């Protein structure tokens with residue numbers, strides 16, 4: 001027996017997904033800080049989510065992919081690769097110096113394998129000088145954020161891209177090229193796509209999907225040479241069947257190889273196919289002070305190219321370093337992914353290699369679903385399977401591998417229709433079944449966490465880590481919560497047991513037009529500041545007329561009640577609509593005059609309009625009158641409603657613009673003005689990809705392309721900023737408006753109270769893809785209804801300010817005191833700051849930057 | 860409108876407005892003896908009067924809050940930060956120790972009357988603008 005070392009200097013080489021997980025796992029166990037940790041990272045940025053790398057092309061930023069959590073107890077040295085290991089002196093050498101270690105963990109991952117194709121390298125080949133051959137310009141690999149950024153930059157203005165390799169990675173790369181607007185080809189040596197994951201029939205289904213998306217597969221052929229043009233640019237590829245494929249850009253995705261060069265040079269034993277050879281404790285078979293985790297490790301000779309086994313190794317080594325006895329349990333190599341919009345999953349013995357195994361297949365050409373289950377010879381035990389097209393059954397099936405079937409095979413495979421796809425499945429799973437395979441969380445652990453008080457999916461994620469990587473098990477988490485009898489309270493407040501969506505349906509279907517009837521028939525008490533505005537908003541969305549009539553008035557929040565925004569001193573601010581941010585000089589002058597005459601503070605807002613602050617209730621109608629007479633209307637800045645559609649100046653003036661962004665923004669703002677929603681809605685239109693209008697930070701954002709418009713949905717600024725994701729590309733204006741109509745109406749109908757579009761999409765089962773199927777393919781058969789609802793909105797829009805002004809009864813509400821309407825509220829007083837009125841407050845201090853604020857004034 | 864006042868039981872009752880001027884579940888502000896009062900008529904027709912000043916935010920806005928119930932208690936929520944107050948006692952149901960003053964209010968001959976001085980609660984408000 002070796003005596004384990006449990007303290008000293010620890011050096012970790014590699015800050016990728018697994019290296020990072022290892023450091024976190026160790027630090028959470030080593031609470032006394034016995035290990036002094038140094039991490040050497042070759043990449044300039046800290047660990048990021050490589051699994052979601054391709055999301056970069058959907059506009060997910062590098063920051064959003066970040067996995068690194070700052071830890072003061074770790075010395076993280078980025079951009080400082082380890083160059084050599086001196087095992088005798090126990091030091092790791094970098095360009096900057098040497099690091100002593102008592103334990104060394106290698107987490108160096110893999111490098112992309114580039115087959116020796118004639119012409120892929122700049123230099124002639126192995127004889128050429130220099131340590132590593134350089135890829136020819138225009139030839140890329142697909143492994144790091146830098147690789148992807150380089151591909152994106154190079155793709156600008158080019159037309160055709162070829163991916164060498166039709167496996168998982170190759171298809172991801174192909175999708176990326178497609179999103180970059182390139183005509184895309186895939187060259188695969190095997191006779192089918194994803195040969196490692198799917199069988200022939202699955203491959204055929206996949207091929208059909210891929211072709212339909214405009215990607216051309218070339219199967220059963222190898223690339224023999226990469227050829228350049230005389231000017232140095234790429235010309236194309238020659239194929240083994242003698243064919244010629246023109247290409248401006250090539251991505252090589254032909255597999256990965258473990259990065260074992262440090263270990264090799266240090267004389268450590270390697271696996272037969274490379275990788276640092278380790279035992280099931282992940283310790284090097286040559287040197288007991290050295291460990292390896294992740295893709296660079298060959299556990300008993302086997303390397304794993306997935307993150308879940310790497311995470312398991314990280315936990316093993318962390319445990320060992322604090323004196324534990326964990327062993328690598330073997331790995332689940334199941335995969336589920338979304339390729340080119342097609343869901344593909346494979347798990348267990350997908351190819352039916354176990355002796356005597358039986359296949360059950362299900363092929364539905366209409367819905368284009370392919371599914372195969374591999375069963376034991378007695379058809380009782382599930383061994384594995386492949387799903388293409390519909391993978392809702394994946395979480396349950398994967399967790400059932402090795403155990404009894406959770407239901408009759410066909411019932412398991414046929415699309416469930418209810419969207420959950422997990423059905424009774426999870427209840428049938430044994431407690432030891434892994435529900436989250438990425439993080440190795442079992443059903444027992446989840447049930448335990450629920451018993452200890454986790455009440456919802458976020459709490460489960462936080463406490464068990466289940467569902468935090470690929471997310472495919474989230475429906476099962478929901479199901480477990482529901483099954484465990486945790487009351488998943490959707491109740492809006494003490495007055496209603498319903499969620500906002502349920503109330504919406506009740507009101508719509510039963511034609512309810514008053515709060516009193518709703519609360520009498522479906523609730524209790526007399527409501528509160530939570531349910532009343534919700535019901536007011538639903539009634540308004542369903543087109544129940546002027547928001548301040550009759551009982552509806554008493555439901556409104558003060559902002560909606562006074563059609564203005566309350567401020568801290570009880571005054572209001574007034575925001576006239578300036579559609580698209582375009583305004584004539586005459587109107588600008590009117591705003592200035594109104595502000596001056598009513599002594600209002602003015603500020604330009606982020607939504608390209610002007611906010612006038614400091615109006616008393618009794619002044620509001622007078623201010624509106626002046627504005628309405630000059631052609632303004634309410635900007636709905638006070639409502640949970642569409643705020644603005646911001647725009648850049650677009651093709652009218654801008655030399656880069658490709659479409660009229662201002663024109664579209666104005667049309668959209670006028671279309672959706674006054675539309676009441678669960679939360680405020682913001683939008684923007686940019687005239688080209690330079691994105692000056694910041695459309696991707698909006699609930700819906702539109703970016704002009706040469707061919708039309710790209711629509712992005714689900715962005716927001718605020719407390720938790722989010723980038724909008726690409727919903728559809730190159731739309732005509734007509735298509736665009738149709739999709740936005742449906743998007744908004746579907747959101748209004750189904751979102752929770754105060755749930756912005758980003759959170760709403762996240763909470764939808766199936767997320768953005770589900771949304772697309774509802775809006776584009778009419779999967780729920782709702783589109784006609786949504787379209788009609790929007791048509792009603794557009795038709796029935798009226799300006800709330802103008803309506804209020806026209807009605808003396810309504811105007812009566814705008815008084816300071818019911819018994820002294822001529823006395824202004826004496827508590828409201830102003831002082832002057834930078835030439836404008838601001839609320840007088842004894843404790844208010846102007847911001848001082850330590851600079852002279854004005855000539856001649858000393859502070 | 861007449862600003863009329865009578866003295867009964869040592870209280871000074873000020874006529875504020877005709878009863879129908881109050882909309883159900885919506886407040887109005889009134890100026891009574893120099894004090895700002897928020898008046899409410901609840902769904903069942905009952906009348907309540909509390910101080911107009913939001914003791915937490917320090918602004919005079921209570922009449923503009925949303926009226927409702929919590930259990931059986933008639934309530935109003937501050938329009939600024941949504942703390943809920945008991946209309947009967949003035950007590951804040953969300954922040955212990957905070958209250959608004961309450962006033963006696965009645966309807967006589969179709970007119971709403973408010974009595975001063977306010978009924979003080981033994982609790983302090985959190986005092987002043989923050």
Ligand SMILES: Cc1cc2nc3c(=O)[nH]c(=O)nc-3n(C[C@H](O)[C@H](O)[C@H](O)COP(=O)(O)OP(=O)(O)OC[C@H]3O[C@@H](n4cnc5c(N)ncnc54)[C@H](O)[C@@H]3O)c2cc1C
Pocket residue numbers: 013014015016017018019020040041042043050051052053054080081082083107108109110142143144169172259262293294295296304305306307308310335336337
């Ligand atoms: C596009 C793409 C999609 C993928 N999709 C999936 C998926 O759906 N599911 C799945 O399970 N897996 C997927 N993977 C694989 C997954 O990303 C890897 O399994 C995982 O990242 C392995 O983690 P690692 O830490 O071992 O290696 P890495 O994340 O590659 O980290 C290794 C790090 O070590 C650094 N390094 C190397 N040598 C040195 C040195 N000498 N000194 C210092 N630093 C060094 C490297 O620069 C790198 O940053 C995908 C990979 C890619 C590229």
Ligand code: SF4
Pocket residue numbers: 648649650651654655656657658661686687688689690691692693
């Ligand atoms: S987004 Fe494009 S069109 Fe609009 S202002 Fe910027 S560069 Fe010009």
